[in-house]
Amino acid sequence: MNRRSFVKKVLNGSIAGSLYLVWPMGSGSLEILEQIPEQIPGIRDKEYDILNQEFAFIVDITRCIGCGSCCVADKREYNVPDGNFRTWVERYVKGFSDKIYVDSPNGGLQGYQHPRTDIEEKIRDTFFVPKLCNMCKEAPCVQVCPVGATFTSPDGFVLVDEKRCVGCAYCIQACPYSVRFIHPDKKTVEKCTWCYQRVRKGLLPACVEVCPTGARKFGSMKDETSEVYKILKGPGVLTVLKKEMGTFPALYYKGARREVI
């Protein structure tokens, strides 16, 4: 090798090397991200301050039409195995005798296409109740985990560390809202995460994104212009599920009848 070719090769190598470092490798998703305006303002433009975040989820029962979009989106987003649900929609039928009939065929994945025919009495009211993780501030599932696999992150999300979970299912028993299940292949616990990875990128959770009527609302409580902040600040009645359990959920229901549990 003479000096000329040596210098050529070194130059080529260094140019290629620096390009390799600069080129966005496998960041196709990052580029898509830049095209989408931020859905949760104040996340992308600065470094994520995990200790100074608060999020809230509001389900407006008066707007839910039971189409099942959220369930379909959730199943596709996480490839949830059949028969397990991270989120689902329940149908409550209330008769004039104050009796409550609840059903949720296949978790509402196919939507609700037929009325219930097995109710003999006159029906007073029908409504849909979407269910998902309540993100409790005092989460029973976190308290019982023997290996520290389930935890409440400083920004208020109850998450599962797949690498530490031993699949003892203690948390499944502890959860008052039944949002947890054992993944049949991984044998670890899975649950709704309010799409943590999407929130961290400034996107709405998948179920909120696809909801056609705006029955599911999500936003930051640190942002005083967000819809959830305004609703929570306003005079409207919001309830949480199983308040008497003392779990202090960050998931609120608007327009939930007292029968909803």
Next chain:
Amino acid sequence: MGLSYRLRLLIVLLSIVVLAGGALLFKNILIPDSFGIYGYYRADAISEAALVPIRHWTNISCFKCHPYEAKIHKNGHHQTISCEFCHGTYADHVENEKKIGTLPVKKEKEITTLCLKCHNTEIKARKEEVIKTIAMPNHLKDQNVKLTHNCNQCHHVHAPLKYIIRAKQITRMMEAGS
């Protein structure tokens, strides 16, 4: 036993050092690095949870390559419906800005089934201010069309009133009371 006092002391001290050192080493091996930064869990699990790949994007991502559908969809009554609900996820269609698969398009009876997921009056929980509902087959009878008609023979799936408004403009037909 002929061991001197000093030797016994040394043995005791040595065993304490070995046991404590071993325990510390064991603890270090067994406890993950980031354990305990925020609490009784592995703090790295938070950043791992933030890296889970995203499969649903938004309608804006779809509209970029489908301007024709975008124009109709954005101006119709179905503008709040996610493309991915009917067609499937973005991740199944595009990867690294390249098309990797074809998403299904609903056809014929599938469309009617899909429409009735939301627009069926029989499910009494749907309020008028939220969604327009119809009863089948009464709606077909009222509109004087064949009972075998699918919804998309009158309604554009992306903008349900597109053809209907246009037809009314052409024929100058006005609905009673309007």
